[in-house]
Structures are given as structure tokens and as C-alpha cells.
Amino acid sequence: MFDTIIIGKGPAGLSAGIYTSMANLNTLIIGKDSEIEKTTDIKNYFGFSNSINGKNLKKTGTKKAFSVCFQIINYIVIKIENVDNVFEITTTNHGIFQSKTILLATGNSRNKVQIENIDKFEGRGVSYCTTCDGFFFRNKKVGVIGNTNYTINEADELLNYTQNIHILTNGKPLETTLRADTNVNTRKIGSIEGEQRLEYIVYDNGEKERFDGLFIAINYPTTTDFIKKLGIETKNNLIKINEEYMTNIKGMFAAGDLVNEFKQISTAVASGAIAGKNIIKYCKRN
Ligand SMILES: Cc1cc2nc3c(=O)[nH]c(=O)nc-3n(C[C@H](O)[C@H](O)[C@H](O)COP(=O)(O)OP(=O)(O)OC[C@H]3O[C@@H](n4cnc5c(N)ncnc54)[C@H](O)[C@@H]3O)c2cc1C
Known part of the structure; x- marks a missing residue:
């Protein structure tokens, strides 16, 4: 010690x-x-x-x-x-x-992530803290943006609240020494959309996918x-x-x-x- x-x-x-x-x-x-x-x-x-x-x-x-x-x-x-x-x-x-x-x-x-509208939905579906906000996404579909060990660690913490977790590397390769126990999606994200709260991730090619929450865990804490x-x-x-x-x-x-x-x-x-x-x-x- x-x-x-x-x-x-x-x-x-x-x-x-x-x-x-x-x-x-x-x-x-x-x-x-x-x-x-x-x-x-x-x-x-x-x-x-x-x-x-x-x-x-x-x-x-x-x-x-x-x-x-x-x-x-x-x-x-x-x-x-x-x-x-x-x-x-x-x-x-x-x-x-x-x-x-x-x-x-x-x-x-x-850490700042270059995705259109991220700031707009902070506190309304976008979070930087799994410990603080994971509870609000019980059994919901969430994405964790990042491609490092920190990302995997955050995704693991979210398993306490939901099994529907997707690691979103945003076009980057996964660079981790830890095993990802969740889905890994490497598509590039263009923006996020929603009315009052985050509702969709919009990929680079314009395709949309519905999400309830997005946690940002890029690079390191x-x-x-x-x-x-x-x-x-x-x-x-x-x-x-x-x-x-x-x-x-x-x-x-x-x-x-x-x-x-x-x-x-x-x-x-x-x-x-x-x-x-x-x-x-x-x-x-x-
Ligand atoms: C472009 C630029 C020019 C500047 N010019 C001047 C100048 O001319 N004169 C002047 O006096 N000051 C200048 N500054 C300000 C000065 O650099 C800072 O005030 C000073 O470095 C702050 O020291 P710090 O030890 O608090 O933090 P930092 O120097 O930022 O060090 C932070 C440390 O924490 C580490 N760290 C962060 N997260 C983690 C993590 N999760 N795990 C492990 N380690 C972590 C980093 O790797 C780093 O080692 C300038 C700053 C910038 C950006």
C-alpha cells in the first residue's frame, strides 16, 4: 500500500x-x-x-x-x-x-467528441458519467462512445443497469486489452437527433438508429x-x-x-x- x-x-x-x-x-x-x-x-x-x-x-x-x-x-x-x-x-x-x-x-x-449536437443533448440522453446516470437507463438501449480500455470499463459498469449496450467506436478500431462483453459497432457517426431528448444516432451515410442514451468514454477519464x-x-x-x-x-x-x-x-x-x-x-x- x-x-x-x-x-x-x-x-x-x-x-x-x-x-x-x-x-x-x-x-x-x-x-x-x-x-x-x-x-x-x-x-x-x-x-x-x-x-x-x-x-x-x-x-x-x-x-x-x-x-x-x-x-x-x-x-x-x-x-x-x-x-x-x-x-x-x-x-x-x-x-x-x-x-x-x-x-x-x-x-x-x-474529453470532447466531434459529433454534431452532442452538447445540445447533454443531460438529455447524453452523459459523461455512468456511475451518476446509469440508473436512469435501466433496461434501455444505450451506446458508449469510445474505443479504449476506459470505454470497456464504462460499458461493464452499465451492465448493472441494462444488457442492451453497444460500444460505438465512431469509425475507429477498438484499441483495448480488455474483452468487450457487449456489441461493438465501428460505424462513423455524423450527428445525433431528437425532439426533447436524444432519440437517434445518425450515421455518416444518413442511416438512423434509435438509442435511449449515449455515454461518452473516449480516450481516458x-x-x-x-x-x-x-x-x-x-x-x-x-x-x-x-x-x-x-x-x-x-x-x-x-x-x-x-x-x-x-x-x-x-x-x-x-x-x-x-x-x-x-x-x-x-x-x-x-
Ligand atoms: C498551449 C499552452 C501554452 C501555455 N503556456 C504557458 C506559459 O507560457 N507559461 C505558463 O506558466 N503556463 C502556460 N500554460 C499553462 C500551463 O501549461 C499549465 O498551467 C500547467 O501545465 C498546469 O499544470 P498541472 O500539473 O496542473 O496540469 P497538466 O500540466 O495539465 O498535467 C496534468 C497531468 O495529468 C495527467 N492525467 C490526466 N488525466 C489522467 C488520467 N486519467 N490518468 C493518468 N494521468 C492523467 C496528464 O497526463 C498530465 O501528466 C500553457 C498551456 C497551454 C495549453
């Missing part, structure tokens, strides 16, 4: 990991690419006289974190559960890790998905934290773009450091 698992390998997550590891907490950092890797020309970060490339900054930041924390892995987290005050984190390679605390440092991203599934409180599109950087869930902390109104590398690094320090205090207390 880890003392803390940090989800996110951006400036916030790595910064927190440096503090928790240097305080001898058994720390695991899980994540993939960060926003700073998209940045080619950073001119406003302390300590550099010339502008810096985001990829290079990430590389040196990761090197520093590796010098004190040996457990940094390139996985995607597809599920977080809280079982009797122990966090269980499922990753894409199907490994499950347990920890006493979690730091969410997953940045500000949200983002901050927004974790918020919905775990019931994390938010305010003005930011995760709500107390003065110790803890969310409304005991033992779950948050840092970086997902708590900062001013979204910068410097503020992400700072909030990661503060969250790290508070995780150390929390682990000593509990």
Missing part, C-alpha cells in the same frame, strides 16, 4: 511528489503527457533568462522528481474507488494500486469525469479544497490547474508543493 498516489505528471503532480518522497512517504506518481509539453515558448517562468521549451522544462522537472521518487509510471488511470478509506486506483494495464491518500493533479482537460464519478465538490469550475488542499473526500487532495483560477506553471508548482506538504502532515496524523 502506498502512502500517496499522485495522479498527474505535470508541474503540480511532480512538484508534490518531490516533497512527499523527500519526506519518505511511499509515493507513486502516475500520468502521461502534460499541458506544458504543448508549450514551445515559456517566457514567464522563474529562473530562466531566455524563453524555454515546455518539453525541456518537463524533462528536467521529471529528472528532478526521479532523483527522489523512483516510482513514476506512464499509465492512465481509468478508475478511482474509495473502499473503507483505502483508495484503489485501476490503470490501463489493468494493474490496481492501493493508497492511503490521493493527489488529483490531472489538469484542466475535458479526465478531471471532469473523476469529479462526477467521485462526487467531488466544485465551485466556478474548480475543485473545492480546504486550507489543507483536501477535497470534500477525506484523504483526497487536489492541486494545479484543477484548483487554480490563475492557470500557470508557477502556480501549479506552488500548489503541488503545498498539497504535498499537507499530505505529509495528514499521513503523520492518520
Whole structure:
């Protein structure tokens, strides 16, 4: 069991990991690419006289974190559960890790799917959260859009409510290591239609198929998905934290773009450091 698992390998997550590891907490950092890797020309970060490339900054930041924390892995987290005050984190390679605390440092991203009218039917047949909304589709016909392990995981969760589930890869090949126990449909979707609620999927060739619900589970879960599934409180599109950087869930902390109104590398690094320090205090207390 880890003392803390940090989800996110951006400036916030790595910064927190440096503090928790240097305080001898058994720390695991899980994540993939960060926003700073998209940045080619950073001119406003302390300590550099010339502008810096985001990829290079990430590389040196990761090197520093590796010098004190040996457990940094390139996985995607597809599920977080809280079982009797122990966090269980499922990753894409199907490994499950347990920890006493979690730091969410997953940045500000949200999965968007390019299908006409998706936004229009959000909350009216289109959902981003199986845990929150699966219940409303008991014994109904639902589609799960996506082609990854995350998609399969979400479809499996919906089996609690209905057997009539269709994985819709939207023209992409299924890229999973998990077995799909439901129908897989690889046709490209053009739009969705309905009067008050979603009623039809319209394929690229204009053919329509009736559906009661559509769940979006493309790529991997983002901050927004974790918020919905775990019931994390938010305010003005930011995760709500107390003065110790803890969310409304005991033992779950948050840092970086997902708590900062001013979204910068410097503020992400700072909030990661503060969250790290508070995780150390929390682990000593509990
Ligand atoms: C184009 C662009 C230019 C920018 N320019 C500047 C600039 O010049 N100066 C500046 O200060 N800031 C700049 N920023 C903002 C800055 O990049 C962010 O504020 C900063 O990266 C936020 O850090 P973070 O650690 O909170 O999140 P991120 O850097 O977004 O890191 C999030 C981490 O979470 C991981 N993650 C997400 N979901 C999962 C999951 N399910 N499982 C596992 N891991 C997951 C990601 O892989 C990543 O490692 C720019 C941003 C962009 C997009």
C-alpha cells in the first residue's frame, strides 16, 4: 500500500511528489503527457533568462522528481474507488494500486467528441458519467462512445443497469486489452437527433438508429469525469479544497490547474508543493 498516489505528471503532480518522497512517504506518481509539453515558448517562468521549451522544462522537472521518487509510471488511470478509506486506483494495464491518500493533479482537460449536437443533448440522453446516470437507463438501449480500455470499463459498469449496450467506436478500431462483453459497432457517426431528448444516432451515410442514451468514454477519464464519478465538490469550475488542499473526500487532495483560477506553471508548482506538504502532515496524523 502506498502512502500517496499522485495522479498527474505535470508541474503540480511532480512538484508534490518531490516533497512527499523527500519526506519518505511511499509515493507513486502516475500520468502521461502534460499541458506544458504543448508549450514551445515559456517566457514567464522563474529562473530562466531566455524563453524555454515546455518539453525541456518537463524533462528536467521529471529528472528532478526521479532523483527522489523512483516510482513514476506512464499509465492512465481509468478508475478511482474509495473502499473503507483505502483508495484503489485501476490503470490501463489493468494493474490496481492501493493508497492511503490521493493527489488529483490531472489538469484542466475535458474529453470532447466531434459529433454534431452532442452538447445540445447533454443531460438529455447524453452523459459523461455512468456511475451518476446509469440508473436512469435501466433496461434501455444505450451506446458508449469510445474505443479504449476506459470505454470497456464504462460499458461493464452499465451492465448493472441494462444488457442492451453497444460500444460505438465512431469509425475507429477498438484499441483495448480488455474483452468487450457487449456489441461493438465501428460505424462513423455524423450527428445525433431528437425532439426533447436524444432519440437517434445518425450515421455518416444518413442511416438512423434509435438509442435511449449515449455515454461518452473516449480516450481516458479526465478531471471532469473523476469529479462526477467521485462526487467531488466544485465551485466556478474548480475543485473545492480546504486550507489543507483536501477535497470534500477525506484523504483526497487536489492541486494545479484543477484548483487554480490563475492557470500557470508557477502556480501549479506552488500548489503541488503545498498539497504535498499537507499530505505529509495528514499521513503523520492518520
Ligand atoms: C498551449 C499552452 C501554452 C501555455 N503556456 C504557458 C506559459 O507560457 N507559461 C505558463 O506558466 N503556463 C502556460 N500554460 C499553462 C500551463 O501549461 C499549465 O498551467 C500547467 O501545465 C498546469 O499544470 P498541472 O500539473 O496542473 O496540469 P497538466 O500540466 O495539465 O498535467 C496534468 C497531468 O495529468 C495527467 N492525467 C490526466 N488525466 C489522467 C488520467 N486519467 N490518468 C493518468 N494521468 C492523467 C496528464 O497526463 C498530465 O501528466 C500553457 C498551456 C497551454 C495549453
